[in-house]
Amino acid sequence: MSFICRFAPSPTGPLHIGGVRTALFNWLLAKKNKGKFYLRIEDTDKERSKEEYKRQIIDSLSWVGLGHDDKEFIQSKSINKHKEVAEELIKKGFAYKCYCSEEEIKEQKEKCKKQGIPYVYNRKWRDVKNVQIPKDLKPVIRFKSKISGNSIIKDLVQGEINVSNAIIEDFVILRQDGSPTYQLSATVDDHTMKISHVIRGDDHKINTFKQKQIYEAMKWDVPEFAHIPLIHSEKGSKLSKRDKSATIDDYVKIGILPDALRNYLLRLGWAYKDKEIFTLDESIKLFDLKGVGKSPSKLDISRILSINEHYIKNIDEKILFEFLKNYAHNYKKTINPTKEISVLKSMNFLKNKAKTLNDIYQNAQYILNDEIKISPEDIKLLDEKSKKIISEFLVDFKKMNTPNKESLEELVNNLVNKHKTNFKGVGQPLRIALVGSRFGPGIYNIILSLTKDEVVKRISKIN
DSSP, rough: OEEEEOOOOOOOSSSSSSHHHHHHHHHHHHTTOOOOEEEEEOOOOOTTTTTHHHHHHHHHHTTTOOOOSSOOEEEGHHHHHHHHHHHHHTTTTTEEEEEOOOOHHHHHHHHHHHHTTTOOOHHHTTTTOOOOOTOOOEEEEEEOOOOEEEEEETTTTTTTEEEEEESSSOOOEEEETTTTTTTHHHHHHHHHTOOOEEEEEEGGGGHHHHHHHEEEETTTOEEEEEOOOOOOOOTTOOTTTTTTHHHHHHHHHTTTTTTHHHHHHHSBBOOOOOOOOOOOHHHHHHGGGGGSSOOEEOHHHHHHHHHHHHHHSSHHHHHHHHHHHHHHHSSSOOOOOGGHHHHHHTTTTTTTOSSHHHHHHHTTHHHSSSOOOHHHHHHTOHHHHHHHHHHHHHHHHHHSSSSSSSHHHHHHHHHHHTTTTOOHHHHHHHHHHSSSSSSSSOOOHHHHHHHHHHHHHHHTTTT
């Protein structure tokens, strides 16, 4: 069978991290089976849908490496098709016009609340005949859900799911203004796009039972469904967009690499033996829905940082530098072109112990900033002996044609012996003079990352 999968977000806010994982699982299933992966923008909510969110969704999926086939499918362009299906359902006897007012619906809900039972529409207009239709009230169109018996879905993750049809109300498929609801639009679009597999959050299970009835009423092939458990926050509650780590932008802003985030999301609710790190090719080859767990996954920021650190250490440094440049441009301060060579050649130690691009950016501040500010605490460490050592270092350093690690080691060792001190006694004051702090990269790395003129200029200011 052909595998055709889709990801169908609504552009009503930034892309949720759970949505990215859903997209990833659909993308992997399609790629593994040499199928198609489509992106459908469900923008029928005109009041909340925004072009900026649509753009953000497309760009975010591209950033994380989940490219889609063909152009984006824009749901609002198919509204007429949705309406046609609604009218066809009425003709076939599977839907009807409901003239209940908002007040009536509100009363029904309040009655159910007082009785302590879930609200289910009372089907007042389901089978009425020869009844006077209100002239001043536009109807909604409701689907005639099954009243008796049970419905079954053979879920690819959850197994067989069985529900009583009594809990599925006659749900609205067209609103009073003639606009289609999610249940109708999603079903029609999935059919039109020939979607074979639908992977989505398990909060959609009841929607699946509703949509399955539409498929059956229209005598359409029903896709296979897989409902994956939701992602919970570190506190164990359902992750909402209000949480600080809920959207993909939250991770991009702190400097998480796309491969690292994709790897983390792959392992969030899915497992293959004890393997933790997956290349993209391995992800495609090894992924299957059998490895998806049935319980909610808990977000673990420390684990994300750990995986990101792994990728930072192992990625090609030229590629890492390009990520850093883009990160700085978008979220910090654009790296001056005159500083790029210095930063690039220093990546091998700037990335040391860095867990994010922000860490690397902060480590590179002594290169990026022309003016070094020394804290009062570090100024106190520059006593007369330290200043004399710095001064003598500068004299000999100026004589070097092309400083290298070997020549610098020789110079520092001579100063250590001359002043009867240790490496710290020489390295610390030099580091303070060059980066503004006693803490930072190794002193030889610092010196070689700067131009000779820059080293001279910074040290000269101490005396």
